[in-house]
Amino acid sequence: xxxxxxxxxxxxxxxxxxxxxxxxxxxxxxxxxxxxxxxxxxxxxxxxxxxxxxxxxxxxxxxxxxxxxxxxxxxxxxxxxxxxxxxxxxxxxxxxxxxxxxxxxxxxxxxxxxxxxxxxxxxxxxxxxxxxxxxxxxxxxxxxxxxxxxxxxxxxxxxxxxxxxxxxxxxxxxxxxxxxxxxxxxxxxxxxxxxxxxxxxxxxxxxxxxxxxxxxxxxxxxxxxxxxxxxxxxxxxxxxxxxxxxxxxxxxxxxxxxxxxxxxxxxxxxxxxxxxxxxxxxxxxxxxxxxxxxxxxxxxxxxxxxxxxxxxxxxxxxxxxxxxxxxxxxxxxxxxxxxxxxxxxxxxxxxxxxxxxxxxxxxxxxxxxxxxxxxxxxxxxx
Numbered sequence: 001x002x003x004x005x006x007x008x009x010x011x012x013x014x015x016x017x018x019x020x021x022x023x024x025x026x027x028x029x030x031x032x033x034x035x036x037x038x039x040x041x042x043x044x045x046x047x048x049x050x051x052x053x054x055x056x057x058x059x060x061x062x063x064x065x066x067x068x069x070x071x072x073x074x075x076x077x078x079x080x081x082x083x084x085x086x087x088x089x090x091x092x093x094x095x096x097x098x099x100x101x102x103x104x105x106x107x108x109x110x111x112x113x114x115x116x117x118x119x120x121x122x123x124x125x126x127x128x129x130x131x132x133x134x135x136x137x138x139x140x141x142x143x144x145x146x147x148x149x150x151x152x153x154x155x156x157x158x159x160x161x162x163x164x165x166x167x168x169x170x171x172x173x174x175x176x177x178x179x180x181x182x183x184x185x186x187x188x189x190x191x192x193x194x195x196x197x198x199x200x201x202x203x204x205x206x207x208x209x210x211x212x213x214x215x216x217x218x219x220x221x222x223x224x225x226x227x228x229x230x231x232x233x234x235x236x237x238x239x240x241x242x243x244x245x246x247x248x249x250x251x252x253x254x255x256x257x258x259x260x261x262x263x264x265x266x267x268x269x270x271x272x273x274x275x276x277x278x279x280x281x282x283x284x285x286x287x288x289x290x291x292x293x294x295x296x297x298x299x300x301x302x303x304x305x306x307x308x309x310x311x312x313x314x315x316x317x318x319x320x321x322x323x324x325x326x327x328x329x330x331x332x333x334x335x336x337x338x339x340x341x342x343x344x345x346x347x348x349x350x351x352x353x354x355x356x357x358x359x360x361x362x363x364x365x366x367x368x369x370x371x372x373x374x375x376x377x378x379x380x381x382x
Contacts, residue, residue, distance in 0.1 A: 058136050062114045067099035078103040080127060096123035097133065112140035112346050120146045122346050137346075145346035146174065147242070147363035154368045156182040165321070166263055168216035168227040173245050173344040176230045177369045180212040180243070183263045184372040187317065188379070199267060199317045205380045209233035209241075209268035209356070210373075211277060211334075215248055218259035223252040225332060229264070231277045232369070233356040240370055242363050244355040245340040246277065250332025260320045267315040278353040281335040 072092055077084045079100045085092050093107045094100070096117070109130030110122035117123075125133065142148055151174065156163050166179045187198075213229020230243040268274055336352045345355070345363075354360060362370065 058139075061132060061136050062139070064097070064114050064116065066117050067097070069094050069099040070101050072101065075101040078106055080106040093124060095126040095129050097125045097129040100126060102126045110348055112137060112144055114140070115144055120144050120149060120346075121343055122348070141346050146172075146344045147346070147365050150364050151177065151366075151368045153178050156185045156368070156372065165261065166214040168214045168261060170228050171340075173230070173243065173340055174365060176228060176245055177243060177366050179214060180230055180232075181369045181372040183212050183214070183265060183319075184369070184376055186263070186319065187265060188372070188376045199265065199315060201380055203267055203269065203315055205377070206269065207234060207267045208270055209274045209277070211246065211264070211266035211268060213246065213248060213264050213266075215262050215264065216259070217252075217262060219252065220257045221253070225250045225252070225330075227262075228337070231268075231274075231352070231356060232373075233268070233274045239362065240373060241357075242345075242355050242360050243366055243369065244277070244352045245337035245344070246334055247337050248332050248334045250330060252330040262318050262320040265317045267317075269315065274356055275353070277334070277336075278351075278356050279336070280338075280352075281333055283331065283333050 075085075075092070078090075080102055083090055083103050083105075085103070090103050092101050093104055095102060095107055097111070097113060107124050107126045109125045109127060111125045111130055111133040113119060113123055113125075113133075114136070153160070153162065153174075156178070158164065162178070163182050166182060167175075170176050170179060209232060211229060211231045213227050215225045215227030217223055217225040226247075226249045228245070228247045230245050232243045233241040235241055268277065338352075341350055341352065341355065342348050344365075345360075350360075
């Protein structure tokens with residue numbers, strides 16, 4: 001609740017009390033000329049004045065220029081709580097909005113900053129500035145957040161170097177979106193896939209969602225794998241949800257040797273599967289027979305996934321690049337990258353379930369992924 005919500009509640013309560021006084025108590029006393037009409041008019045004028053002040057304050061905040069940060073030497077203690085700084089016990093932190101120096105406890109807030117600051121990531125701000133910026137956060141989420149920006153890297157053909165190889169670990173949702181679009185377009189362009197090497201059209205057409213990720217795998221007898229990707233769900237209204245970032249780490253045991261990069265498209269066939277990926281973490285167990293030599297190797301498999309979001313069976317398509325051969329029993333743990341979701345959507349409280357199962361609008365930053373999915377499902381008649 002913002003300061004203006006509190007003021008509005010107070011005024012609403014005051015309006016009721018004043019109306020009650022005007023209708024009864026005042027008329028029983030000596031002040032008989034006070035009318036309900038005049039009180040209503042005074043109420044409307046007060047509300048208008050406060051609204052204008054609110055929008056004027058918001059406009060002033062949105063037009064703020066980046067400040068000049070205070071030098072570290074200018075403050076020996078926090079400018080809010082006055083606790084003295086210590087190189088180990090209490091370090092200095094600058095508020096990105098006002099430039100002041102504060103302790104960690106007084107600068108825990110993370111807020112989007114006005115357009116002139118030229119950053120789309122939530123920044124550290126002091127407690128006072130966090131309250132000041134709260135009223136303009138919805139506007140800034142629609143204008144300056146990472147999710148609201150159109151993608152810069154929107155080509156997934158071989159004219160760009162990044163489209164030749166998908167890296168297994170990505171630090172940003174923007175690259176995860178690009179990588180997922182590249183994987184989908186790669187699957188869509190391969191017309192020579194046999195039925196045993198591709199996802200059956202009926203299963204893909206009825207998918208409730210997709211998990212798309214790249215995993216690096218290396219080992220001899222015992223293999224280790226790690227990778228990142230995203231999850232996207234199909235909504236009842238006939239559109240895709242915003243993406244949620246995920247990461248995967250696992251281990252395998254069997255007759256195997258080598259190393260490979262593998263792109264995965266995991267078909268989530270039910271809402272239970274979506275809920276499984278909406279949890280904080282889940283475990284995947286399945287058998288894997290892999291053979292990648294040189295450029296590419298493809299396989300289709302099924303596995304069972306269970307976690308705090310539920311459990312479900314999923315259908316997986318994979319495309320590997322590298323030199324790896326073997327058959328093994330695989331186990332991996334997939335977790336939601338909550339910090340990356342918070343950075344991308346500029347909301348510290350957002351959850352994977354809010355993204356995949358809620359009503360969050362589609363972010364413009366994922367346009368290249370939505371286009372790739374549209375091309376794929378156009379062939380399936382969905």
